[in-house]
Amino acid sequence: MTNKSDPLTVLLEIKSRMETTVEDDLIRACYQLQSEHQYDKDRDTMKKMWAMVEEVIVGNEDDVLI
Amino acid sequence: MNEPSRIGLTPNTDAQLDELLADLNPEPGTEGVKLIKFDIYRLAVAIGLNHAEIPQALGEKSTSSLRVTELDPDGVLNLAVESSGLLPVDTSVYEFIERLAERGISEMYAAYQQTGQLALDRYFGEKA
Amino acid sequence: MKLKELIINNFMPYKGEQTVVFPQGDTENVMLLFGDNMRGKTSFLNAIRWGFYGKAVGRHLQSIPRNHLVNIEAATEGDWSMSIVLKFSDSGKEYELRRQIQKKSHVSQPKNDADFEQIIGLRVDGIVVTNDTIENEINQISPEEISRFFLFDGELLQEYENLLVDNSEQGEKIKEHIEQALGVPALIHGRDELSSLLKDARRLQAKDAKKNTDLKSFAEQQNQLEIQLSSIEKDLKDLLAQRDATQKQVDDIDDELKNTEAVQRKKIELKGLSSERKAAEKQLETLANEQRQLLQTAYLDVLHSNMAPLLETIRIRRDTLQSVTEKKAVLNSQIGTLQKSIDDPTCATCKQSIPDEKIQPIRDQILRLRAEEELSVVNPEEVRRLNIQIDKLATIRSASEGRRLIDNDDKQRRLDVQLIRVQSKEDELDAEIKEFDTDQIMRQRDKRDRLVGQLSRLNGDIDKTKADRDKNTSKQDHIATLISKSAGGQGQKSSIRVNMYQELEAIFSAGINQLRDALRGDVEAHATKAFAELTTEKTYSGLQINQNYGLSILDQEGRVLKQRSAGAEQIVALSLIDGLNRTARKEGPIVMDTPLGRLDPKHRSNVLKYLPKMAEQVVLLVHEGEIDPDRDIENFADRIGARYQIERISTTESRIVKSN
Numbered sequence: 001m002t003n004k005s006d007p008l009t010v011l012l013e014i015k016s017r018m019e020t021t022v023e024d025d026l027i028r029a030c031y032q033l034q035s036e037h038q039y040d041k042d043r044d045t046m047k048k049m050w051a052m053v054e055e056v057i058v059g060n061e062d063d064v065l066i
Numbered sequence: 067m068n069e070p071s072r073i074g075l076t077p078n079t080d081a082q083l084d085e086l087l088a089d090l091n092p093e094p095g096t097e098g099v100k101l102i103k104f105d106i107y108r109l110a111v112a113i114g115l116n117h118a119e120i121p122q123a124l125g126e127k128s129t130s131s132l133r134v135t136e137l138d139p140d141g142v143l144n145l146a147v148e149s150s151g152l153l154p155v156d157t158s159v160y161e162f163i164e165r166l167a168e169r170g171i172s173e174m175y176a177a178y179q180q181t182g183q184l185a186l187d188r189y190f191g192e193k194a
Numbered sequence: 195m196k197l198k199e200l201i202i203n204n205f206m207p208y209k210g211e212q213t214v215v216f217p218q219g220d221t222e223n224v225m226l227l228f229g230d231n232m233r234g235k236t237s238f239l240n241a242i243r244w245g246f247y248g249k250a251v252g253r254h255l256q257s258i259p260r261n262h263l264v265n266i267e268a269a270t271e272g273d274w275s276m277s278i279v280l281k282f283s284d285s286g287k288e289y290e291l292r293r294q295i296q297k298k299s300h301v302s303q304p305k306n307d308a309d310f311e312q313i314i315g316l317r318v319d320g321i322v323v324t325n326d327t328i329e330n331e332i333n334q335i336s337p338e339e340i341s342r343f344f345l346f347d348g349e350l351l352q353e354y355e356n357l358l359v360d361n362s363e364q365g366e367k368i369k370e371h372i373e374q375a376l377g378v379p380a381l382i383h384g385r386d387e388l389s390s391l392l393k394d395a396r397r398l399q400a401k402d403a404k405k406n407t408d409l410k411s412f413a414e415q416q417n418q419l420e421i422q423l424s425s426i427e428k429d430l431k432d433l434l435a436q437r438d439a440t441q442k443q444v445d446d447i448d449d450e451l452k453n454t455e456a457v458q459r460k461k462i463e464l465k466g467l468s469s470e471r472k473a474a475e476k477q478l479e480t481l482a483n484e485q486r487q488l489l490q491t492a493y494l495d496v497l498h499s500n501m502a503p504l505l506e507t508i509r510i511r512r513d514t515l516q517s518v519t520e521k522k523a524v525l526n527s528q529i530g531t532l533q534k535s536i537d538d539p540t541c542a543t544c545k546q547s548i549p550d551e552k553i554q555p556i557r558d559q560i561l562r563l564r565a566e567e568e569l570s571v572v573n574p575e576e577v578r579r580l581n582i583q584i585d586k587l588a589t590i591r592s593a594s595e596g597r598r599l600i601d602n603d604d605k606q607r608r609l610d611v612q613l614i615r616v617q618s619k620e621d622e623l624d625a626e627i628k629e630f631d632t633d634q635i636m637r638q639r640d641k642r643d644r645l646v647g648q649l650s651r652l653n654g655d656i657d658k659t660k661a662d663r664d665k666n667t668s669k670q671d672h673i674a675t676l677i678s679k680s681a682g683g684q685g686q687k688s689s690i691r692v693n694m695y696q697e698l699e700a701i702f703s704a705g706i707n708q709l710r711d712a713l714r715g716d717v718e719a720h721a722t723k724a725f726a727e728l729t730t731e732k733t734y735s736g737l738q739i740n741q742n743y744g745l746s747i748l749d750q751e752g753r754v755l756k757q758r759s760a761g762a763e764q765i766v767a768l769s770l771i772d773g774l775n776r777t778a779r780k781e782g783p784i785v786m787d788t789p790l791g792r793l794d795p796k797h798r799s800n801v802l803k804y805l806p807k808m809a810e811q812v813v814l815l816v817h818e819g820e821i822d823p824d825r826d827i828e829n830f831a832d833r834i835g836a837r838y839q840i841e842r843i844s845t846t847e848s849r850i851v852k853s854n
Binding site: 007010011014015018020021022026027030031034035038039040043045046049050053054056057060 | 329330333334337378379380381383384387388390391394687690691693694695697698700701702704705708709712
């Protein structure tokens with residue numbers, strides 16, 4: 001696939017066009033997770049994504065508190 | 067030499083001739099050209115004249131069912147036998163013809179049994 | 195990925211163990227597999243597919259159950275085991291994959307998949323791979339979704355062609371497959387999971403909102419919408435299941451009806467054969483009569499040739515005697531003339547006496563002539579006798595009965611062969627036709643019409659339900675946003691969470707579409723390149739792809755061509771396949787039916803020249819009637835690395851053998 005068609009690049013490029021609050025890192029992490037397990041029979045990626053997002057939320061909360 | 071007025075085949079060979087005719091002729095009741103005893107008899111005689119060997123006298127008495135005047139109305143067979151130079155001394159023409167037919171039909175029948183058809187290329191092919 | 199070896203055991207028509215070795219060369223990268231029907235070739239494709247993914251696909255892309263995969267002959271003999279071994283290499287590693295099914299011991303007659311146990315084994319560079327990682331390992335090398343683009347048979351090619359016709363039902367199926375393959379599973383899974391997580395986040399948000407008096411009503415609404423959504427989603431699931439079931443019924447009837455067309459054709463063929471047989475029988479009757487007629491006078495032919503030499507001898511003797519008789523007559527006449535001149539020795543012209551001296555030589559001459567005359571002895575009786583003999587023998591006339599009998603026999607023999615051939619074909623067709631009941635066919639046609647009506651109603655309901663669902667989720671989104679923005683909701687963890695999922699889901703969703711568009715663009719570019727090499731019309735400027743992966747041909751001005759020939763459809767379909775392959779996957783083999791059916795020689799030659807370039811390894815399944823071994827293969831003879839033939843041993847058994 002050509003570079004402009006690399007999925008992660010596309011996601012990040014879209015993100016930068018939209019007005020978003022999510023960080024690049026979170027997107028990268030989500031994509032990586034999905035990519036690694038895309039052919040797994042029993043995926044437990046949903047649980048892992050929830051956990052990743054929760055971490056960010058809690059982390060931000062801490063920032064806010066601080 | 068006294069010529070017989072009737073000739074035929076031994077009973078066994080006569081039965082074989084009947085069988086041959088039944089096989090070659092169309093089904094009873096159907097239309098078509100039908101062969102009779104005379105036809106095969108004459109053919110056997112003609113083929114017999116191509117043999118180098120002279121046929122033996124009949125083993126048993128023949129059925130004597132064929133009238134010579136009907137078998138050979140134009141004397142063609144008679145002429146052929148006389149011209150062949152094969153007729154032994156002391157043998158009448160038609161007795162000789164009877165022998166030729168006896169041998170010829172036996173052979174035709176034997177070949178037919180083996181191959182299911184007349185050995186046409188032997189009778190009409192290149193002379194040996 | 196490069197295929198190295200395929201070892202089949204009891205798979206579909208292939209009884210026992212059969213091995214195929216794939217060519218490994220860079221230029222000699224084509225393998226030809228010849229067969230005389232669809233079944234053997236499709237089964238070959240399925241053997242590879244099943245080896246990799248445990249799935250074999252039949253008509254309308256339906257899965258074939260395990261008990262139909264085991265060779266019938268073997269099963270009848272009690273051997274219900276079947277296996278496929280695939281040896282291949284990828285990224286420098288050697289793989290050996292073994293997939294095997296065996297009837298469970300307590301089962302006597304297997305009826306469904308559960309009656310079999312499946313064992314899978316994989317070795318990478320000789321090292322055994324643990325069972326639970328095998329499927330993942332295989333899919334990393336060659337994802338199942340994409341396998342459709344490199345393992346395809348003629349029917350699938352037809353479906354691609356249908357794709358190019360707008361709004362066809364079959365086209366939809368293929369479009370789904372392409373979307374799946376090009377959609378990049380990671381993004382699709384991500385989007386689906388994020389969507390689900392968003393729902394959970396909203397639920398939590400609604401719970402929090404309940405605690406807040408200002409936001410209570412929002413919470414209530416959210417709750418209601420959730421309940422409604424569950425109900426809508428259940429309805430949608432049911433409708434989709436119904437549609438699939440109905441579609442399957444339609445497909446089954448279509449199969450049955452397709453067979454009826456075949457029956458009609460067979461009936462016509464049977465009629466033709468019947469007349470052929472009657473004509474042959476009549477001819478044989480005529481020949482038999484002719485034969486008997488010839489036999490009646492054949493004796494004359496025999497006698498004629500028998501006596502030919504004798505006749506010849508007699509004729510020569512008679513002719514000799516004849517000429518002697520003539521000579522005698524001449525001599526006598528000469529003597530007469532001379533004698534006359536002696537008796538009356540007066541010159542007739544001058545009336546003078548002939549002197550004595552002149553008379554003596556004449557006397558001598560007369561004596562000499564007399565002597566000669568006496569020597570010529572002819573017995574007129576003999577001549578007469580010979581003439582009679584000749585006349586008699588000449589009555590024996592031949593009409594070439596012998597030669598004609600032999601010709602006649604020849605003709606009869608050939609007709610007998612023809613008759614037998616026709617009769618056995620008639621028997622075969624009769625048996626095949628007997629299985630069909632025309633009343634049943636009428637009923638099935640009606641049933642199909644009703645089912646199709648049902649389908650379109652279901653599709654309408656499905657669209658409406660989807661619309662309801664989308665309306666519901668956007669309402670929920672709206673309310674969630676209101677909550678997030680409200681004084682009570684802002685800053686709340688639950689609102690932040692909802693916001694994040696909304697954004698992530700939107701990004702992944704947009705990502706899927708953009709990626710598809712980009713990939714679609716790639717497909718178009720590759721397909722255009724392929725098309726340029728395949729088409730014979732050099733003024734075309736390229737191909738254009740639309741939302742449904744349909745391809746249009748552009749003329750030299752870049753305008754879309756409205757009319758296309760059947761041959762052009764095939765070329766375009768092939769270009770699409772090539773484009774999809776190059777876009778969707780890494781290097782790998784292609785196993786396909788040769789799409790040569792409706793192509794003219796020039797296109798055919800282009801296609802054959804191009805096929806070896808489509809992939810690292812190309813396996814072509816060729817129908818013997820489709821390809822002219824000498825003319826067509828010449829096009830790429832130097833690329834052929836292996837040739838195999840599917841030999842039909844019986845209706846239930848075939849064997850793949852190496853051929854030359």
